[in-house]
Structures are given as structure tokens and as C-alpha cells.
Amino acid sequence: MSDKRKKAAKAAKLAKDDMACNKPRKTPGHPTKSHVVKACKDGEEKIIRFGQQGVEGAGKNPTTEKDKARRKSYYARHNAQDAKPDIMSARYWSHRVKWMILSGMIIPELLHACLQVGTTLT
Helix, strand or coil, X not given: CCHHHHHHHHXXXXXXXXXXXXXXXXXXXXXXXXXXEEEEECCEXXXXXXXXXXXXXXXXXXXCHHHHHHHHHHHHHHCCCCCCCCCCCHHHHHHHHHHCCCCCCCCHHHHHHHHHHCCCCC
């Protein structure tokens, strides 16, 4: 492995102890994944990276035909119709963070601000 790749890998490593449980945050420096979260359930901890870098979800109520098609395709690929996906899966976090943006009172600007600061939305 070249020195450049070693430095990038070292910079991309996350200290699991420093992360808060179940609080997703953006990873703009990661080459492929847009978000990371330390998922915690029943004493088990797991680092999960999810979401394609540079791509936003269509939200809960897509308005354009293109967004409706993207949403349908996402659900077909990820089998996200389950009522209770496991919190320890990337599918759960991708659905919650990238595809439920417009549900209820969550608006994109608020979501992005919370992810940058490291707070959660409940």
C-alpha cells in the first residue's frame, strides 16, 4: 500500500469510543460513503457506513416523476418495505437519514445542520 493510501486510511478511521450511539453524521472526506453511525443495540456496537457520496434521497413525498422512480427503485433494491428493519443495518440508517427527509417536521436544512453538529432528530 502506498504512503498516500495509508495516510488516507488512517485519517478515515474513526474512534468508536469517541462516537455517540445512534447519531449519524456526514463523512465528506470518505471516498464512497456519505454518512457514518455507531449503531448500538443490546450492548453491541457497530460502525456502519451508508449512502452514496454526493447523492440525496427523494424524500417521503416525491413530487417529480424522476424522484418517484428513484424512490421506487431504492425500495426495490433494498427491500425497505419491512416494518421494522434492524437498527444494526445500513438499510435502516439509509432509509432514515437519506429517504425520510421530508417526513413530518424534518426538513433538509435542519437535517444537514443536525448531522454537521452531531445532534439527532427524534
